[in-house]
Amino acid sequence: MMQQITSAQVVILAINSFALGGLLFLLSAGFSLIFGLMRIPNLMHGAFFMLGAYFGVSFLEWGMNFWLAALLSGLAMAAIGGLIERVLLRRLEGQVLPQVLLTLGFAFIIADICLMIWTGDPWQPTPPPELRGAVQAMGMFFPLYRLMVLAVAVAVAIALWILVDWTRLGAMIRAGVDDPPIARVVGIKVSQLFTLVFCLGAALAAFAGVMGAPFLSVYPGLDFEMLPLALIVVILGGTGSLLGALVGSFILGFLYNFGQAMFPDLAYVILFLPMLLILVLRPQGLFGRVMT
Amino acid sequence: MAASALGLREIDAFYGDSHILQKVSFALGEGRLLGLLGRNGAGKSTCINVVVGLLPARGGTVEVFGTDITRLPPESIAARGVALVPQGRRVFKSLTVRENLLVAARPPGAGSRHAPWTAETVFGMFPRLAERRHQIAAHLSGGEQQMLAIGRALMANPRVLLMDEPSEGLAPQIVADVMATVRTLKESGLSIVLVEQNPRLVLDIADDIVILNSGRVAVVTTPAGLAREGIDLTQHLGVY
Ligand SMILES: Nc1ncnc2c1ncn2[C@@H]1O[C@H](COP(=O)(O)OP(=O)(O)O)[C@@H](O)[C@H]1O
Ligand SMILES: [Mg+2]
Numbered sequence: 001m002m003q004q005i006t007s008a009q010v011v012i013l014a015i016n017s018f019a020l021g022g023l024l025f026l027l028s029a030g031f032s033l034i035f036g037l038m039r040i041p042n043l044m045h046g047a048f049f050m051l052g053a054y055f056g057v058s059f060l061e062w063g064m065n066f067w068l069a070a071l072l073s074g075l076a077m078a079a080i081g082g083l084i085e086r087v088l089l090r091r092l093e094g095q096v097l098p099q100v101l102l103t104l105g106f107a108f109i110i111a112d113i114c115l116m117i118w119t120g121d122p123w124q125p126t127p128p129p130e131l132r133g134a135v136q137a138m139g140m141f142f143p144l145y146r147l148m149v150l151a152v153a154v155a156v157a158i159a160l161w162i163l164v165d166w167t168r169l170g171a172m173i174r175a176g177v178d179d180p181p182i183a184r185v186v187g188i189k190v191s192q193l194f195t196l197v198f199c200l201g202a203a204l205a206a207f208a209g210v211m212g213a214p215f216l217s218v219y220p221g222l223d224f225e226m227l228p229l230a231l232i233v234v235i236l237g238g239t240g241s242l243l244g245a246l247v248g249s250f251i252l253g254f255l256y257n258f259g260q261a262m263f264p265d266l267a268y269v270i271l272f273l274p275m276l277l278i279l280v281l282r283p284q285g286l287f288g289r290v291m292t
Numbered sequence: 293m294a295a296s297a298l299g300l301r302e303i304d305a306f307y308g309d310s311h312i313l314q315k316v317s318f319a320l321g322e323g324r325l326l327g328l329l330g331r332n333g334a335g336k337s338t339c340i341n342v343v344v345g346l347l348p349a350r351g352g353t354v355e356v357f358g359t360d361i362t363r364l365p366p367e368s369i370a371a372r373g374v375a376l377v378p379q380g381r382r383v384f385k386s387l388t389v390r391e392n393l394l395v396a397a398r399p400p401g402a403g404s405r406h407a408p409w410t411a412e413t414v415f416g417m418f419p420r421l422a423e424r425r426h427q428i429a430a431h432l433s434g435g436e437q438q439m440l441a442i443g444r445a446l447m448a449n450p451r452v453l454l455m456d457e458p459s460e461g462l463a464p465q466i467v468a469d470v471m472a473t474v475r476t477l478k479e480s481g482l483s484i485v486l487v488e489q490n491p492r493l494v495l496d497i498a499d500d501i502v503i504l505n506s507g508r509v510a511v512v513t514t515p516a517g518l519a520r521e522g523i524d525l526t527q528h529l530g531v532y
Contacts, residue, residue, distance in 0.1 A: 171391040175384040182382045185344045186396040187370030187448060 003262050011140055013257045019146030019215070021253025022153030026208035027226060028233035029160055029245050030201025036240020036288075037177050038194050040089060041096065043103040044081075045205050046227030047110035052077050052206020053218040054114055057123045066128035070210035074203035081202025085195050107223060115220050124217035149211050156204070157246050164242060173197060177240075229256075232275045238288020247286060295358030297322045297483035298343065298374075298452050303352035305342050312338045315352070316509055318502045320452065322357075325474075325484045327494035327515075330504035331529050336487045337379050339504070340456050344376050345369045356452060373401055375450035379457045379487075381441040385430040389421050392429050392440055393447050400449035406480055414443035417473070435466035442473060453477065456487045471497065491525055503528045 005013070031045045052073045059069035084106065092098045126132065127145040134141040164170040176183040176190035183190050209218070216222065233252050237244025251274070259270035278285060296319040305313035313335050320326045330336050341347040343354055345366035353362045356372050364372070375396075384392050393411045400408045407413070415422035418439040424432060429440060438458055445453060455474065459467040475497055478484055488494045494501070495515045503511040505528045513521065 168394050171387055172395045174387055175391075175395045178384040178386050179382055181346050181366070182376075182378055183384070183395075184366035185346065185370060185376050185378070186444065187367055187398055188395060189367050 003264065005261055008140065009261065013261055014254075015142055015146055017253040017257040018250065019143075019149045019253070020256060021250035022150040023208055023212045023216075024229055024233055024252055025153045025246050025249035026156060026204055026211060028230040028237075028249060029156070029242060030204035031230040032234045032237070032239055032241070032245040033160075033164075033197055034201040035234060037173060037197055039094075039096075040099055040198075041103065042198075042201070043100060043227060044084070044107045044110065045201070045230055046223035046225070047107040048077055048081065048202050048205035049209040049212075049226045050218065050223040051080075051110050051114060051209070053209030053213045053216075053222065054118045054123070055206065056210030056213055057118065057125055057218055060125045066125075066210075070207050073210050074207040077206030078199040078203040082195055082199040085198040089198075090191070107227070111220065111223055114223075118218070120220050122217045122219035123213070125213050127214040145214060152211065153249075157242065161242055169193075229271075232271060235275050235285060236278055238285025241285065241287040244285055244287030295355070296320055297324075297357060298485065299353075299355040300339065300343070301353045301355070303339070303342055303354070304350045305338055305347055306350055307338075307347075311507070313342065313349075313507045316504070316507070317352075318509060318512060320483055320485055321499070322483050323478075323481050324499040325478045325486060325497060326500045326502060327491075327498035328485055328487045328502050328504065329489070329491055329494065329529060330510075332489060334504040335507040336504055337456055338507070340376065340379075340454050340485075340487065343369075343454060344374060370448060371398070373448075373451035375445035375448045375453050377438075377441045377445045377453070377455040377458055379460065381434070381437045383429040383432070383437050383440045383444065385428070387429055388426050389429055389432070389440055390425040392444050396444045396447040398448040401451065404449060404451070406449075406482070409446040409449050411447070414446060417476075418443055435462055435469070438462060438466070438470055439473075442470075446477075451483065453482050453484045454487075455484065457489065458486075459488065459490065459493055467493070489529070491529060 027045070027049055031042060034040050034042045055073035055076055056069045059072055060066065064072070088102060089099060092102060131145040131148050134143045164173065172183070172188045173193050175186070176188055176193055180190050229252060233245055233248040236251055237246070237248030252271070255270050255274065260267050263270060298320040300319070301317050303313050303316040304311070316335070316339060318326070328336050328339065338347065342349050345361070345364055345368070349362060353360055355361065356374055359372065361369050361372055384395070387395070390411060393414055397410070400406070415425065420436055421439055421443060424436065429437065432440060442458070458470050458474070462470065471493060474484065474486060478497070486494060486498065495518070498515055501511065501513050501515060501518055502509060510528050511523055513523065
């Protein structure tokens with residue numbers, strides 16, 4: 001049942017794991033912020049990822065620069081996410097089941113719209129020209145683009161950490177989570193800040209979609225492949241914890257790649273078993289605060 | 293007559309179907325301190341919630357320096373210069389002491405005479421907070437949290453300060469410190485509503501007294517008037 005792998009394969013698998021981990025972080029950081037700060041279980045998050053990837057595909061088809069395409073896709077998704085949050089989700093504040101149903105419904109709607117516009121065929125854009133190929137070091141080849149995904153994820157992680165933990169804006173968001181009515185009395189525009197967080201999360205998901213497209217490709221069903229991964233990451237790491245999302249992403253990146261290589265028959269067991277264990281043994285996640 | 297700093301006129305307020313405040317009216321003069329008394333459940337905090345916009349009034353108006361704020365959301369009322377030291381302190385527990393102050397910071401409005409409050413001037417007033425500026429607020433003692441709640445309110449450079457039972461649950465020495473702070477703030481010219489259940493804490497510091505009983509204004513007087521008119525406090529406040 002267990003497949004043998006060589007040490008060269010281990011290195012490649014490790015790099016792929018780091019790259020996938022970085023991508024999962026870009027995906028789940030937004031999910032974690034939205035769930036941890038606003039308590040909204042956003043089941044559209046996988047759809048945001050896929051729609052963002054499709055946006056990127058089209059922008060690239062029009063000859064746009066890769067990074068510009070990724071940024072623009074993020075901006076477009078911020079606008080769409082912000083609209084859904086303000087117009088619809090806002091009315092369901094604090095009602096978890098209606099939020100689940102609404103976001104799930106929207107996930108299906110987005111999937112159908114994508115199928116209509118981008119058809120059922122897979123799209124696989126090429127990475128930006130300067131990142132094609134590999135660098136050689138210690139007698140091995142390292143795929144450049146995947147290293148870049150990792151670097152971007154780490155940069156985003158640092159930027160988010162500074163934003164949330166070290167700026168006045170971040171402190172205002174956390175105050176709005178601690179005690180929403182008193183935060184408003186103190187003069188904090190809690191509702192606008194939460195919309196901002198939602199937009200940021202949506203933008204990150206779409207950005208991740210474009211970043212992932214060159215190695216995952218984009219196809220119908222990608223949304224509901226990514227959503228459970230974001231859920232697992234957030235449950236492993238703990239909701240609302242950026243460090244947790246980062247560590248959870250890399251754990252999952254490794255489980256995914258090594259699990260598929262070594263135990264191809266047990267891929268789902270390897271993905272979901274750690275999540276089940278955490279849920280039973282440490283429900284707040286590895287780095288999560290106990291929610292009150 | 294000059295506009296008062298804060299005026300409630302015929303306020304009716306409900307929680308669900310229960311009619312809590314019934315035609316409540318009173319006014320706080322500029323630079324004065326109004327002691328709002330009443331036993332537990334009399335409606336003091338409900339008045340405060342109406343003023344800060346957390347509980348919309350069903351009838352009546354609230355004015356701040358002559359401007360109607362009755363229908364404004366809490367953020368906008370804060371921007372009009374109303375700050376609250378809430379009952380139970382309610383500091384932002386997961387934020388540090390310094391962050392608790394910074395999130396509330398607001399430059400003073402035009403025409404403010406007092407030197408503006410900043411984190412540093414708040415720390416100057418409460419050296420214990422300065423020592424703990426990087427600690428998480430949840431780790432502070434009750435007295436320190438009360439100081440932080442007061443400091444947070446001052447950071448908005450308010451024109452009207454509402455303090456809801458700032459002595460609640462504190463040791464006598466700390467209560468004395470808090471009252472000394474209230475006196476200092478009053479002397480700086482701030483207009484203050486001080487909510488208390490215990491009249492003794494209020495009588496020697498207040499300019500005006502309003503007593504609520506079952507959601508209605510039962511008495512409007514001054515500390516001297518209270519003694520002169522022989523108003524029976526036990527009738528409205530229970531035994532003290
Ligand atoms: N959130 C609430 N929902 C329903 N009833 C409330 C609520 N808050 C207060 N009350 C009721 O309103 C009345 C006045 O309460 P409150 O204004 O808190 O009194 P006080 O501050 O004078 O002790 C009480 O009878 C109380 O039970
Ligand atoms: Mg009260």
